[in-house]
Amino acid sequence: MSESLLDVRNLQAGYGEMPVLKDVAFHIGEREIVALVGSNAAGKTTLLRALSGVLSHSGSVRYxxxxxxxxxxxxxxxxxxxxxxxxRQLFGDMSVHDNLLMGAYRRSDRGNLDADLGEVYRIFPVLGQRKRQLAGSMSGGEQQMCAMARALMARPRLLMIDEMSLGLAPAIVDQLLDVLQSIRSRGVTVLLVEQDVYSALRIADRGYVLEHGHIVREGRARELADDPEVKRAYLGV
Amino acid sequence: MNLLWQGIVNGVLLGGLYALMALGLALVWGVLNIVNLAHGALIMLGGYVCYYLFTGAHIDPFVALPITAAVLFVVGYAIQRRLLNLVIRAPMFNTLLITFGLDVVLTYAAQIAFSADFRTVNPSYAGANFSLLGATVPVVRLLAFVIALALTFGLWLFLTRTPLGRAIRATSQNLVAARLYGVEPRRIYALTFGIGAALAGAAGALYGVVSQLNPYIGTSLTAKSFVIAIIGGLSNPLGVIVGGLVLGLVESMTSLYIGATYTNVASFGILVLVLIVRPTGLLGRTA
Known part of the structure; x- marks a missing residue:
């Protein structure tokens, strides 16, 4: 196993008096793609909100x-x-270009921004054609590309993606999954949180299944995809 | 015809200053979702800072303007960090109540400190004017107009061309996403309120040159700023210029053809009309 980049133990979080995450533990190795799958209301988004620091929580998060x-x-x-x-949570009344620059808001190496902008416009040519368009006026697929491009502009070490495939055409999802494979090869670690279990496990190295705020299964992605329980519960077979 | 032309010139010159007055209110409202009822009091304070720099330190009011803006920036920053941060997520009623209280405190503190006398910043060139196609153009009003437009354009450039400006716009549009991308909302809120207060200070400095100061001018200036912000829309500083010009022209024409006592009726009539026809403001985009 690769060295752990993120190690979460005994994580608990919720909203007000309502607990959502109960004793969640998992880890992610450097340069891994890890899928966290689960049904609606399992606590996936809550987990990402806690890890991102926008939701208070207890437990240990070592990064x-x-x-x-x-x-x-x-x-x-x-x-x-x-x-x-x-x-996506784009800044809808700002241009595509300004959204991408917001991704780089905290970067100190501003001399490299033009090169990185060129790179994301190469990855997503449609964004280059629409850089002056308001982000909120684009189609769902284009908005997701813009959101991913904005995240890439931040030069992430660990990219946490919440429901990337939601409401998108399969061709767009495939394109975005290809991008994830490509950025992993450049050293980015990916935590992919998805209801679309098939897509997530297709590109992941390992996976976790979250149910009612607990991790109930974990393993290699292929093993999880072949697990009869997972197949029955999430793949409908 | 000459009367109409003079009315238009007066209205446009007044409108530029009005736009600057409203700019800070619209910025704070758009980003913090706070209708700052103390905005007019901050304009009033700016007027007094400029007045005392002029009468006490003999600094020309147009040179004193950036100093006034800087002083008000510090005041605004402190007010936001120490007071308004307490109600930043509270319902609008709470923010209205606290800014109303702030307005009362600032107004009566000004009365104690400066007395209730009327005061004017009166440089040697205050009476200078020239003729433009038959209309008289007072030099100080033209200077105030040009500075107001320059500051408005400068704010637009700042908001659209700088990382901090983009962060302010991002925070106003999507707070959660802004936080996820490294924006510190408290810092952005304090800076925004500071900038809003600085713009109010600059407007106050110019107001003191073209009109009279006393501690009670704040309430009517807040009301005018409110009307302009609604007419122009909250999302675009250039819209505030349009709002300011509309209000300036409406007041000037009403004063000329109907009577000065009816200017507020006309101003709020225009406000109601805009709210009915274009609720997002003249330059605001519809959903």
């Missing part, structure tokens, strides 16, 4: 050897943990 539990979101972002949130 690159440092305890980062309950650090503020900007401090977590500055360490290279970047979240691509569910529903």
């Amino acid at each position: 690159a050897g440092e305890e980062i539990a309950n650090l503020p979101s900007d401090a977590i972002f500055a360490r290279g943990l970047v979240q691509l949130p569910e529903g």
